[in-house]
Amino acid sequence: xxxxxxxxxxxxxxxxxxxxxxxxxxxxxEQCAQLKGVETGGxxxxxxxxxxxxxxxKGGALVPTPADGVRCASCGSTLRDFRDSGRLGCDQCxxxxxxxxxxxxxxxxxxxxxxxxxxxxxxxLEGAADPRSRLLELKAQLRRAVEGxxxxxxxxLRDRIRVLx
Amino acid sequence: MDLTLLPDxxxxxxxxxxxxxxxxxxxxxxxxxxxRGIPFSQRAKDTDRKAVLDRVQEAAAxxxxxxxxxxxxxxxxxxxxxxxxxxxxxxxKELAGLERESPPRPGAALLVQDQVGVMVNEEDHLxxxxxxxxxxxxxxxxxxxxxxxxxxxxxxxAFHPEFGYLTSCPTNAGTGLRASVLIHLxxxxxxxxxxxxxxxxxxxxxxxxxxxxxxxxxxxNFFQLSNQTTLGKTEDxxxxxxxxxxxxxxxxxxxxxxxxxxxxxxEVEDKTWRAYGLLKHARRLTFEETMNLLSxxxxxxxxxxxxxxxxxxxxxxxIYTQLAHxxxxxxxxxxxxxxxxxxxxxxxxxxxxxxxVEPR
Numbered sequence: 001x002x003x004x005x006x007x008x009x010x011x012x013x014x015x016x017x018x019x020x021x022x023x024x025x026x027x028x029x030e031q032c033a034q035l036k037g038v039e040t041g042g043x044x045x046x047x048x049x050x051x052x053x054x055x056x057x058k059g060g061a062l063v064p065t066p067a068d069g070v071r072c073a074s075c076g077s078t079l080r081d082f083r084d085s086g087r088l089g090c091d092q093c094x095x096x097x098x099x100x101x102x103x104x105x106x107x108x109x110x111x112x113x114x115x116x117x118x119x120x121x122x123x124x125l126e127g128a129a130d131p132r133s134r135l136l137e138l139k140a141q142l143r144r145a146v147e148g149x150x151x152x153x154x155x156x157l158r159d160r161i162r163v164l165x
Numbered sequence: 166m167d168l169t170l171l172p173d174x175x176x177x178x179x180x181x182x183x184x185x186x187x188x189x190x191x192x193x194x195x196x197x198x199x200x201r202g203i204p205f206s207q208r209a210k211d212t213d214r215k216a217v218l219d220r221v222q223e224a225a226a227x228x229x230x231x232x233x234x235x236x237x238x239x240x241x242x243x244x245x246x247x248x249x250x251x252x253x254x255x256x257x258k259e260l261a262g263l264e265r266e267s268p269p270r271p272g273a274a275l276l277v278q279d280q281v282g283v284m285v286n287e288e289d290h291l292x293x294x295x296x297x298x299x300x301x302x303x304x305x306x307x308x309x310x311x312x313x314x315x316x317x318x319x320x321x322x323a324f325h326p327e328f329g330y331l332t333s334c335p336t337n338a339g340t341g342l343r344a345s346v347l348i349h350l351x352x353x354x355x356x357x358x359x360x361x362x363x364x365x366x367x368x369x370x371x372x373x374x375x376x377x378x379x380x381x382x383x384x385x386n387f388f389q390l391s392n393q394t395t396l397g398k399t400e401d402x403x404x405x406x407x408x409x410x411x412x413x414x415x416x417x418x419x420x421x422x423x424x425x426x427x428x429x430x431x432e433v434e435d436k437t438w439r440a441y442g443l444l445k446h447a448r449r450l451t452f453e454e455t456m457n458l459l460s461x462x463x464x465x466x467x468x469x470x471x472x473x474x475x476x477x478x479x480x481x482x483x484i485y486t487q488l489a490h491x492x493x494x495x496x497x498x499x500x501x502x503x504x505x506x507x508x509x510x511x512x513x514x515x516x517x518x519x520x521x522v523e524p525r
Contacts, residue, residue, distance in 0.1 A: 075208045087288070089208040091201060091323035091331045094338075105328065105335055111397025114329025116340040121201060121321035141326045 003029035072096040113148040135164050171235055175255050175277050176296070176484065181476035183299020187467040188415055190347040190387070190480065192297045193254070194309040197289040197332045197341035201321040205333040206288055214272030217290045221283065224319035225276055230312045234278035239269045245499055248489035250275060254296060260287045281312050288333050289341075291316070300411060302344055302404050310400070329396060339396025344407050347376070348414065351386040351464045352421030355433075362417060363388075370394055371410055376456075385456030385483075390414065422468060437465025445516050449505040455486050455512065474519040482515060 003011045004027050011027035071078050077089030079097055094101055105112040138161050145154040178191045203213050225231035239247055247261040262269035274285040284292040293313050297305040323331040329339035353359040363373055374389045392403050425433050440461025463479050465471035486508050492499045495507045
């Protein structure tokens with residue numbers, strides 16, 4: 001298939017964009033794709049996480065997604081900043097980009113659920129926090145642990161919930 | 166900067182007192198932590214970096230483990246001094262600012278007490294680390310963990326119920342734990358089994374690096390083996406797993422050495438004595454050549470083909486023959502062309518102090 005833009009070179013990249021509620025797919029060659037600002041595999045591989053990020057795009061072009069424009073409310077970083085540098089801007093980035101990071105963490109570590117040492121920062125130990133919100137938080141953790149098949153953690157969380165209830 | 170402020174120069178691990186210390190030089194534990202609510206290094210302004218350092222110093226002063234820590238403010242230190250700390254494995258190349266022209270940004274610091282150090286404003290706000298002699302994951306982890314536990318009550322760390330400790334790079338998230346051993350594998354290199362072993366490591370979730378960790382080359386048959394993943398397993402599981410594999414690698418290395426002794430005893434003996442002879446008599450030595458010769462001597466000592474020098478001396482030579490150490494010792498610049506001569510003289514002097522290394 002020829003490139004939709006230059007109609008000369010072979011199209012190797014399929015760029016899907018959503019415009020006015022309808023899906024448009026463009027077939028582009030590498031040069032035209034770069035002109036349109038699509039990061040191709042070569043550019044992505046420069047960062048330490050390039051390999052993994054490329055894998056997320058199934059080895060082809062990383063299609064800009066609507067999430068690329070989302071900014072972390074706390075530090076102003078975008079997913080694109082993270083792709084370029086391989087580093088996140090602040091602790092809130094983990095909440096802002098949680099769906100993307102969960103996927104990435106699973107690829108990197110085989111799991112996104114921390115099962116190591118639990119940590120309570122000074123000032124928010126169980127007694128100090130509002131027990132009702134603490135309970136809701138623990139229940140959310142329990143749900144995630146079960147989804148992640150971390151039954152050991154789930155059992156520990158269930159016990160902590162029982163104590164609070 | 167006065168490095169004599171640090172007992173043992175911050176390198177007690179050199180004394181070769183730990184288990185398996187002829188093959189495993191050292192065990193290192195590192196924990197990555199960030200202060201909640203302050204931007205990570207990538208986004209931190211100078212005021213953020215200073216705020217991190219202030220919090221760490223206040224917490225250290227109020228703690229049991231770091232109350233008499235020696236503090237090095239890297240932005241106020243000259244390049245050769247920063248390089249010295251890097252050569253002692255106390256700070257990373259990044260924190261030492263060795264890859265940039267200008268000095269490190271404000272807030273870059275190292276706190277050290279006993280065998281545990283805290284790098285401040287590295288890739289993460291805090292990198293706690295400890296280095297132990299020989300193969301000793303349990304003691305190294307226990308020491309670093311107790312400093313972490315105490316600091317965690319004084320500084321609110323960034324922690325997420327699902328993702329664990331939050332780090333600047335997601336490769337470190339979760340436990341933030343990197344456990345590594347520095348291991349000497351000349352037997353596996355000489356018997357050409359090393360690639361098989363290294364390939365096997367990646368299949369069991371471990372990784373290897375050179376002498377100075379990430380991005381460094383393998384010289385003198387020294388390999389740093391460490392865990393690749395940090396999330397989804399407990400700290401104990403990660404450490405047990407690394408320990409199990411390292412024990413196996415040590416066993417393979419011992420078997421390879423047996424094979425060498427059985428199949429080519431004279432060649433091995435010749436190789437180690439030549440290495441010793443060159444170190445003892447050369448007039449100019451490059452760092453790389455020194456490392457390779459030290460590897461030959463260390464193998465000979467391990468196999469009892471050479472009656473000495475002691476492993477402590479060999480360890481000291483690894484550190485003190487590096488560029489910044491030689492330059493500081495002889496009051497020269499690190500770019501001095503005469504450093505290979507200074508190096509050879511220093512090696513001769515240290516080896517002459519070793520008694521009773523005579524051919525049998």
